[in-house]
Amino acid sequence: MRATVALLVAALVLAGCSGQDGDGDRDGDRGGPDAGSDWSPAPVDRGGLTVLAESDGDGFRLHTSSGTKTFLPGVNLGSTTPLHQPGEVGTIEAETYRRWLEGMAETGIRAVRVYTLHPPAFYTELERWNEEHPQAPIYLVQGAYLPDESYVEAGRTLYDPAVDEAFSAELADLSDAVHGDLSRPERPGRAGGDYDADVSQWVAAWILGVEWEPPAVLRTDRAEADAPYEPGEFFAATDDATATERWIATHLDELAAYEADRGTSAPVALANWPTADPLDHPTEPSPYEDLVGVDAMHVLPTDAWPGGTFASFHAYPYYPDFQRDEPGLDETTWQGEPDRYAGYLASLQEHFAGTMPLLVTEFGVPASLGSAHLAPAGRDQGDHTEQEAMAMNADMLRMMADLGVGGGFVFEWTDEWFKRTWNTVQHQVGERRQLWHDPLTNEQYFGIVATDPEPVADAATEISPEGGPIEYALVWADASWVHLEVTFRDGVPQTLDIGADVLPGPQREDYRVRIDAAAGTARAEVRRALDPIRLDTLTRPYHPEAGEDWHLFRLLTNRSTTGPQGERPAEYLDVGDLVEGTWDPEDPDYDSLATWQVLEDDDRVEVRVPWSMLGFADPSSRTALGEGDPAELVTVDGIDFEVAADGVGEAIDFTWPEWNFTGYVERRKAGADVLAEAFRDLAP
Structure with a gap:
């Protein structure tokens, strides 16, 4: 398409x-x-x-x-x-x-x-x-x-x-x-x-x-x-x-x-x-x-x-x-x-x-x-x-x-x-x-x-590990996206896995992004119990893959219908199939749908993930969607990220202040x- x-x-x-x-x-x-x-x-x-x-x-x-x-x-x-x-x-x-x-x-x-x-x-x-x-x-x-x-x-x-x-x-x-x-x-x-x-x-x-x-x-x-x-x-x-x-x-x-x-x-x-x-x-x-x-x-x-x-x-x-x-x-x-x-x-x-x-x-x-x-x-x-x-x-x-x-x-x-x-x-x-x-x-x-949001004040965390493939990582946020910028010591790895632990509980990951830089692909996935599509339809199972432990992040674009023209199955947008490109409006290759990019000259990968694809019902009050239908609303302290380059990981604990105001530019x-x-x- x-x-x-x-x-x-x-x-x-x-x-x-x-x-x-x-x-x-x-x-x-x-x-x-x-x-x-x-x-x-x-x-x-x-x-x-x-x-x-x-x-x-x-x-x-x-x-x-x-x-x-x-x-x-x-x-x-x-x-x-x-x-x-x-x-x-x-x-x-x-x-x-x-x-x-x-x-x-x-x-x-x-x-x-x-x-x-x-x-x-x-x-x-x-x-x-x-x-x-x-x-x-x-x-x-x-x-x-x-x-x-x-x-x-x-x-x-x-x-x-x-x-x-x-x-x-x-x-x-x-x-x-x-x-x-x-x-x-x-x-x-x-x-x-x-x-x-x-x-x-x-x-x-x-x-x-x-x-x-x-x-x-x-x-x-x-x-x-x-x-x-x-x-x-x-x-x-x-x-x-x-x-x-x-x-x-x-x-x-x-x-x-x-x-x-x-x-x-x-x-x-x-x-x-x-x-x-x-x-x-x-x-x-x-x-x-x-x-x-x-x-x-x-x-x-x-x-x-x-x-x-x-x-x-x-x-x-x-x-x-x-x-x-x-x-x-x-x-x-x-x-x-x-x-x-x-x-x-x-x-x-x-x-x-x-x-x-x-x-x-x-x-x-x-x-x-x-x-x-x-x-x-x-x-x-x-x-x-x-x-x-x-x-x-x-x-x-x-x-x-x-x-x-x-x-x-x-x-x-x-x-x-x-x-x-x-x-x-x-x-x-x-x-x-x-x-x-x-x-x-x-x-x-x-x-x-x-109306592009400006960075949320005091919403940034950085790490500089003494060893391992990751030399530096920065997490920051605006009112639309959580941004991760990861710089590597010895060049961009073949794979970069980002796990996000949002909710309290035994699960170490609630959401994850899996980037295969070599293949030029990336996927955003959600743990089964947190898939938000469960809230948008009464149909069960709501997707052929609903029984899998991890789901590609999707949006339901049409519920299944039965009308004079017969049955039409439910339709989805695979929004978790992430688009590679630059989201800088000043760049001639600007792509407003892009969510990840590799900067080979800088040995860096940049990712931006919508708050909603990390399960947030309202990031301004640090309120996340829990399990159940209707979903429990859970106030969290932040997000515990695990960022792994070719399987070698580093932890980044990211938090931000609640806000009632943040800047934006037209x-x-x-x-x-x-x-x-x-x-x-x-x-x-």
């Missing part, structure tokens, strides 16, 4: 270098924020309302001084930084927003989508940037999240007063905020302060709601089927709308009314994802993934709302499983080959054709060591180098433009440490997940910008230039 993906990336890099800007000149300054055509807003008047963008059966149209733009490429921006949970939204400083906006402009990004209200500094810095760069502004797609998501709880619905009223209040605040007319107190989990920056002239669209939870939607549709409903002045549900769709229509109308009172109109859409799309997926093995539909065709603007609406979808190439074998999806081609992801997007377009365009408002693949799902065309949910991930994102963005999609928003601007993934979440201490950066948790590695990922090229080509 790595060889196939590498060939794909090489082809995409070459393809990405052949584009031209609007003037047919790629030899000039491409990196400056004011490069390209004039993107300053040029709104039109529609029935007395100022309309910057409009969206209808003819497509999405953003009005600028250099003409109408029909494809809007952008990026999603989260509300957190490393070491923080998303509810700590007020911790992002103005300087950080300023740096992010500058980086977006340098990457050729024309629009940023936020999911909820950010602190005042975001809007102040956006206004500052756009006023200083009037011909190259960054447009805003403002999201509205549900402040109260208790509709997912048993017995509750979207119509519950706490849910309904909180969302209504949030929409009023959001409209006031983008117009620079809001003051609200800061509360846990919500941004607050004085909003006096008016960014409304750059609001290209609104997206309201969340990735709707199917059981809660079904419960709402049944319990509130007869709830009274009155069509709004600006948005109205159709006669065949469900209770959920009528509730959404009511709130889209509320937001539109607030904006109309201020004399503006822009496209307003409801958020959605494939799990709640309006299509039937007969090959989907999981009933959850095709349980209900939420259909934007049932929530339509009236003639009083010239901004219109669009179908907003978070659509990824690896999920749900129906993309792998649904008949007809491979009839759509991209770059001369059948492409199931393109086929799914085309099927969504066909559903909405003639009424509204499709905008893919979240998509991407992560540059992570771990993966959580396999996908057609190699676009898996992880196990990609940074170069591979950026090239795939660029390719999908170009695909969307080629299909006639109205816009594509890459997920996301920066890596976020707090994120969780289904096949590692049971291995972690959830309330402290944001304090470290797990290479096996793919959701933490979607960013265009990496870095644009390798290969991001290919993605930037796509942004510039598609929005010159």
Whole structure:
């Protein structure tokens, strides 16, 4: 698979270098924020309302001084930084927003989508940037999240007063905020302060709601089927709308009314994802993934709302499983080959054709060591180098433009440490997940910008044996990796074995890495009783080799399924087959998946092992996974390493202080230039 993906990336890099800007000149300054055509807003008047963008059966149209733009490429921006949970939204400083906006402009990004209200500094810095760069502004797609998501709880619905009223209040605040007319107190989990920056002239669209939870939607549709409903002045549900769709229509109308009172109109859409799309997926093995539909065709603007609406979808190439074998999806081609992801997007377009365009408002693949799902065309949910991930994102963005999609928003601007993934979440201490950066948790590695941890303070141990093959060894750690650097007296040995005793007890090794330098191979293994896959599936045995004393470290990427297409066995990523190479981002041979390397000239071997592959549920509190299911959580003093060169070993006792803070640095990922090229080509 790595060889196939590498060939794909090489082809995409070459393809990405052949584009031209609007003037047919790629030899000039491409990196400056004011490069390209004039993107300053040029709104039109529609029935007395100022309309910057409009969206209808003819497509999405953003009005600028250099003409109408029909494809809007952008990026999603989260509300957190490393070491923080998303509810700590007020911790992002103005300087950080300023740096992010500058980086977006340098990457050729024309629009940023936020999911909820950010602190005042975001809007102040956006206004500052756009006023200083009037011909190259960054447009805003403002999201509205549900402040109260208790509709997912048993017995509750979207119509519950706490849910309904909180969302209504949030929409009023959001409209006031983008117009620079809001003051609200800061509360846990919500941004607050004085909003006096008016960014409304750059609001290209609104997206309201969340990735709707199917059981809660079904419960709402049944319990509130007869709830009274009155069509709004600006948005109205159709006669065949469900209770959920009528509730959404009511709130889209509320937001539109607030904006109309201020004399503006822009496209307003409801958020959605494939799990709640309006299509039937007969090959989907999981009933959850095709349980209900939420259909934007049932929530339509009236003639009083010239901004219109669009179908907003978070659509990824690896999920749900129906993309792998649904008949007809491979009839759509991209770059001369059948492409199931393109086929799914085309099927969504066909559903909405003639009424509204499709905008893919979240998509991407992560540059992570771990993966959580396999996908057609190699676009898996992880196990990609940074170069591979950026090239795939660029390719999908170009695909969307080629299909006639109205816009594509890459997920996301920066890596976020707090994120969780289904096949590692049971291995972690959830309330402290944001304090470290797990290479096996793919959701933490979607960013265009990496957030690389710096070394943990006072977390280093060294030895200098007086004799034997090992001359010097150093162990140190950051918030992602434990690093071992071993220098030898008489050249690099043929084999290097690293045993890690993490848990108290009679076993001398709980985890181990076995390097065969002569063969160029390395394996990370885990003692049977500690294999974390036992926590991710009820199937026993969970792997053909489950009875062996030692297991190659694997991640479960798909549980076994039985569906209309028959049985599909469980699938795994052999993440314990370690990749040789350099992980120095400054090196032209940089490989973000590399975990070991031999430096012959220095008689040294360097290894980095994720904390999670040493069994840590939270290294910041020195908490390790014990045995059992569920796993016991064990606080340990450190790790006792045994490092053996050709069978001759040395002990290294490694410990580190607990931490609630550690440093990190931001870095644009390798290969991001290919993605930037796509942004510039598609929005010159």
